[in-house]
Amino acid sequence: xxxxxxxxxQLLLLYSLILICLFLGYRxxxxxxxxxxxxxxxxxxxLESLSRGLQMGLRNLQAxxxxxxxxxxxxxxxxxxxxxxxYVEGNILxxxxxxxxxxxxxxxxxxxxxxxxxxxxxxxxxxVSIEQVVDFRLSTLFKEQIKPGxxxxxxxxxxxxxxxxxFAIQYISDSAxxxxxxGYLLFIQSISQNQIANLEAxxxxxxxxxxxxxxxxxxxxxxxxxxxELVEGYKLERRRLLDDFTGTPIMLLSxxxxxxxxxxxxxxxxxxxxxxxxxxxxxxALAVDRRLLKPLRHNTRLIETMVxxxxxxxxxxxxxxxxxxxxxxxxxRSVDLVERQQAVLRGQSMTDALTGLxxxxxxxxxxxxxxxxxxxxxxxxxxxxxxxxxxxxxNDNLGHLAGDEALRKIGRSLTKSCRRANELVARIGGEEFVxxxxxxxxxTARQRMEALRTDISELGIAHPQSSVxxxxxxxxxxxxxxxxxxxxxxxxxxxxxxMADKELYRAKDGGRNQVSFHVxxxxxxxxxxxxxKENLPED
Numbered sequence: 001x002x003x004x005x006x007x008x009x010q011l012l013l014l015y016s017l018i019l020i021c022l023f024l025g026y027r028x029x030x031x032x033x034x035x036x037x038x039x040x041x042x043x044x045x046x047l048e049s050l051s052r053g054l055q056m057g058l059r060n061l062q063a064x065x066x067x068x069x070x071x072x073x074x075x076x077x078x079x080x081x082x083x084x085x086x087y088v089e090g091n092i093l094x095x096x097x098x099x100x101x102x103x104x105x106x107x108x109x110x111x112x113x114x115x116x117x118x119x120x121x122x123x124x125x126x127x128v129s130i131e132q133v134v135d136f137r138l139s140t141l142f143k144e145q146i147k148p149g150x151x152x153x154x155x156x157x158x159x160x161x162x163x164x165x166x167f168a169i170q171y172i173s174d175s176a177x178x179x180x181x182x183g184y185l186l187f188i189q190s191i192s193q194n195q196i197a198n199l200e201a202x203x204x205x206x207x208x209x210x211x212x213x214x215x216x217x218x219x220x221x222x223x224x225x226x227x228x229e230l231v232e233g234y235k236l237e238r239r240r241l242l243d244d245f246t247g248t249p250i251m252l253l254s255x256x257x258x259x260x261x262x263x264x265x266x267x268x269x270x271x272x273x274x275x276x277x278x279x280x281x282x283x284x285a286l287a288v289d290r291r292l293l294k295p296l297r298h299n300t301r302l303i304e305t306m307v308x309x310x311x312x313x314x315x316x317x318x319x320x321x322x323x324x325x326x327x328x329x330x331x332x333r334s335v336d337l338v339e340r341q342q343a344v345l346r347g348q349s350m351t352d353a354l355t356g357l358x359x360x361x362x363x364x365x366x367x368x369x370x371x372x373x374x375x376x377x378x379x380x381x382x383x384x385x386x387x388x389x390x391x392x393x394x395n396d397n398l399g400h401l402a403g404d405e406a407l408r409k410i411g412r413s414l415t416k417s418c419r420r421a422n423e424l425v426a427r428i429g430g431e432e433f434v435x436x437x438x439x440x441x442x443x444t445a446r447q448r449m450e451a452l453r454t455d456i457s458e459l460g461i462a463h464p465q466s467s468v469x470x471x472x473x474x475x476x477x478x479x480x481x482x483x484x485x486x487x488x489x490x491x492x493x494x495x496x497x498x499m500a501d502k503e504l505y506r507a508k509d510g511g512r513n514q515v516s517f518h519v520x521x522x523x524x525x526x527x528x529x530x531x532x533k534e535n536l537p538e539d
Contacts, residue, residue, distance in 0.1 A: 016281035062168040069170035069185040078183040104188035110149040156245040164251040206256035355411025358426035382437040384478040385500040391431035393465040473513035477504025
């Protein structure tokens with residue numbers, strides 16, 4: 001039984017612990033989350049304000065475009081441009097481009113054919129061709145489902161040669177809008193520094209606009225500006241993407257928020273309060289009977305030694321209090337649990353999680369063992385390196401989920417083809433597999449390799465981006481060693497893998513979807529025989 005004194009000590013420690021937990025719980029679970037939520041809501045409103053500001057710019061551009069498109073003079077020009085050149089001379093002026101900060105004005109007829117296009121370089125103040133403004137066909141701005149002559153309007157963003165730009169399209173009619181659409185008017189507007197300054201003044205954000213593209217790695221993981229949520233949570237700096245009319249990123253926005261307060265879960269005042277709460281239990285703990293603490297310190301030193309040695313051992317010395325003894329027993333049970341889990345993890349560390357095949361680590365270990373066994377028993381040894389043809393294009397076109405499913409199917413196919421005890425199949429890279437087969441004659445090995453290639457092709461995994469076949473195919477580089485003897489002892493499994501890799505490149509250079517097979521054989525051991533290293537093939 002424990003003494004009253006020890007009970008009191010435990011109660012004091014528990015009381016101090018409860019105070020600390022209550023304080024931390026209030027600060028971390030109630031007070032700080034409320035502050036953080038308010039700050040996040042404020043930042044979300046700032047992003048929404050930025051999005052609304054950009055949309056307002058599009059609406060203003062759409063309004064200007066609509067005003068021009070519904071002039072009677074515009075209607076007359078687009079219907080008979082040759083006899084209305086005075087419209088161009090009176091309206092398509094440098095002052096027009098500079099007033100509205102336009103990069104281009106384009107007129108289409110009702111069939112989306114170009115009637116007239118004029119570009120403008122705002123930096124030098126000169127007329128340029130529309131091809132010097134955009135490098136794509138302007139007709140792509142019209143959606144495929146839009147019929148000729150349909151009353152249609154649109155606005156959005158596009159990539160110009162002078163950076164990201166806004167555009168607006170409006171159908172052309174008379175001022176009363178009674179005439180059926182005779183064509184379409186397109187305005188392309190630059191995102192100017194004045195517009196950025198106005199956005200900063202409105203949103204109180206610091207903005208930096210940088211042109212980008214989908215191929216730019218800096219865009220990876222960055223969400224669109226139209227995303228309403230704060231996916232990163234509270235941050236003073238974040239990035240957003242501005243997408244064009246096809247949904248492709250064309251502009252990277254670096255956004256800096258002004259901090260409302262110093263957002264820290266634990267500040268100096270909290271540190272002082274916590275220090276005071278912790279100090280009292282420490283002072284009381286110093287007065288606890290040494291008989292209670294001594295065995296505890298002993299076991300603590302044992303645990304620290306285990307950490308230094310990176311080992312785990314049961315604690316053998318019994319403790320004199322029930323609770324501490326329970327802790328010791330729980331630790332010993334944890335040691336036993338960890339040892340069992342480590343045994344399980346050792347098995348998992350040898351397996352590829354996606355395909356269920358052996359992984360590179362398993363291949364390095366088992367492959368070397370199988371090669372040494374083949375040398376000792378002078379048993380034929382076949383090693384093949386298989387690579388999926390154009391698999392990167394497969395992933396880029398169909399997505400990584402489809403790529404993972406394809407790898408699983410291929411893994412199941414290879415497992416069915418290599419079931420024998422003296423065979424091994426492993427995934428050693430993204431789309432690379434290695435196979436080992438022992439005891440096969442050369443002709444049988446060739447047939448097995450060709451059968452493996454055929455099995456992969458006959459899985460029928462659609463690969464529209466492949467230049468080889470409409471379905472996913474593979475190339476194999478194979479090294480066959482017929483009955484290696486003692487003179488092969490200097491040859492390592494890595495050497496065979498390197499030779500197989502060269503054969504794989506030959507298969508790829510030959511057009512892919514094929515097997516490149518090479519028989520590697522050393523002279524018989526004797527006084528004039530070269531070493532295994534000297535007989536390794538060169539590049």
